[in-house]
Amino acid sequence: MLVREIMHRNPITASPDLSLQDAYRLMNDRNIRHLPVLREGRLVGLVTDRDLRLATSSLATRPFPPSATVGEVMKSPVTTADPLDPVEVAAHTMRELKIGCMPVLEEDALVGIFTGIDLLDAMIRLTGVHRPSGRLEVSLADRPGELARLTGLLSERDVNIQSILSYPDESGNLRLVLRVASIETRPLAEALCKAGITIVWPQQRSCR
Amino acid sequence: MPVVLYHPEYGAYAFDADHPFSPLRIEMVLDLLHEAGVPVELVAPESATQDELATVHDSAYLGAVADVSRSPADPRFEYGLGTQDNPMKAGMDLGAARIAGGTLTGARMIAEGKASKVLQMGGGLHHARAALASGFCLFNDLAIAIRDLTSRGLHVAYLDVDVHHGDGVQSIFFDDDHVLTLSLHESGEYLFPGSGWTHELGRGMGRGFKLNVPLEPFTEGDNYLEVLDMVAQPALEYFRPDVLVVQAGADAHFADPLADLLLTTQTYEALFRRILTYADRFSAGRLLLTLGGGYSLEATPRIWTILYLVLFGYPIFENLPAAWIERWRKELGPDPPRTLHDPPHPYETIPRREEINRHNRLMAQRLLDAVSMLWL
Ligand SMILES: [Zn+2]
Secondary structure, three states: OOOHHHHHHHHEEEEEOOHHHHHHHHHHHOOOOOEEEEEOOOOEEEEEHHHHHHHHOOOOOOOOOOOOOOHHOOOOOOOEEEEOEEEEHHHHHHHHHHEEEEEEEEEEEEEEEEEEHHHHHHHHHHHHOOOEEEEEEEEEEOOHHHHHHHHHHHOOOOOOEEEEEEEEEOOEEEEHHHHHHHHHHHHHHHHHHHOOOEEEEEEOOOOO | OEEEEHHHHHOOOOOOOOOOOOOOOHHHHHHHHHHHHOOOOOOOOOOOOOOHHHOOHHHHHHHHHHHHHHOOOOOOOOHHHHOOOOOOOOOOHHHHHHHHHHHHHHHHHHOOOOOHHHHHHHOOOOOOEEOEEEEOOOHHHHHHHHHHHOOOOOEEEEEEEOOOOOHHHHHHOOOOOOEEEEEEEOOOOOOOOOOOOOOOOOOOHOOOEEEEEEOOOOOOOHHHHHHHHHHHHHHHHOOOOEEEEEEOOOOOOOOOOOOOOEHHHHHHHHHHHHHHHHHHOOOOOEEEEEOOOOOOOOHHHHHHHHHHHHHEEEEEEEEEEEEHHHHHHHHHOOOOOOEEOOOOOOOOOOHHHHHHHHHHHHHHHHHHHHOOOOOO
């Protein structure tokens, strides 16, 4: 899944000369938390609702007045993403830098924006639960060919795989969570078990 | 007297011989009632017409179903037709339309005051979507019947006790405030179709009218009935339906091969008695019951026989007739049941029982907290 599949196109932007007061109103009216700042069509900064609140807070050492401009408080330079970046790379970047959104640039032009919420939507889609499906959880030895053997067994049985999630478990095996387009995950698990695959869910009493 | 709907053509809605959704389940119920000397009078419904099916299903989908029913060798995967779960056979659409006609007939009889309680001896195909066959379900007979009731201005409460989430019915009425849906099911984390979370509350006008209680695997009967009461009573009291429609799937039984809940036949008897009480208290006795899932050929016929006896107020007989056991020996397996009810302590004690019970209560409470802001 790529950034261009989850980003919002035509983002709402601000100019550096916009007052903090107007920027605040714009965010409220449009129900957004992040404003990319453009000067002559080029991205020069980013301002968030948190930046505005901190800058104008009476608790700040030297609070900015509402008439101050976005250019004075914006963060710059901005970490951006490419439309063709994989979403997991974008998620990794946002997590490392502890940032809440990324503007998306194509060449130098701003073409989109996405936030942590859009990544959560992506995660929901990646797990495949938006379509009716049954869950199958298996443990595989972490070596070449194991996943191919599993998917081969599923394909022999005409079972359509809607999603596969994988992560290493404590014992160094590869844990796989598959969403398959079938209500009959139990007979399926039994068949896989008989073929020597370790089934974590659905629980097998025995497959001998 | 309750009306019972059945037509031999329901049997045309059958997949391969070893497919779990077997029409034998209903034959076994009718034969058991007959052998036990219980009076049975069946009313044969008409088929649903294309126009009636189209009150719920997209016309492109209906066209694809007709095509694939004529030439089953050409599957239409984009509509879920001809997949592993929904293999297609010639003439299947006729069986499915007859079943939809049965549930629809039940709804009409209730709406027109010709009956107050109806048992549809089939149907309950709750996974079918407007344009998708899913989980053994081709036409959503429940939704077609409910649509008929709401088109007359009636308010319908739909209770789904099948072990799987009633996702098709919920999705079709997701933004409709004339239909309250309540589904109790094994959590989508563990079981098909993967949905039915407490946060699925409906959309637009329908918000607050779609209720889900996802249950832990190995949930037992007492806890099931407890959380059902926690949610169903306030929901029905708030909603005050004109008609209660119930999908009475039997696959939450401990012997079911497709799921992990641990209801017993005793739980089911108590559950069916509760459903009658709900209908009497909240929908002026108007109740439309369908069957549904239930894939243990040993347990399912006993559960639906109990449903029939409870509905008619007949006594629950104890011993299964020998002739019935003999006739269905192959289906009943190597160790056939001897009694209508399960024996005492039929499964091993569940070590995590308290944790499971607590978790299920928490789910019910979380749901009630979420809707309390919407029920004003
Ligand atoms: Zn079911």
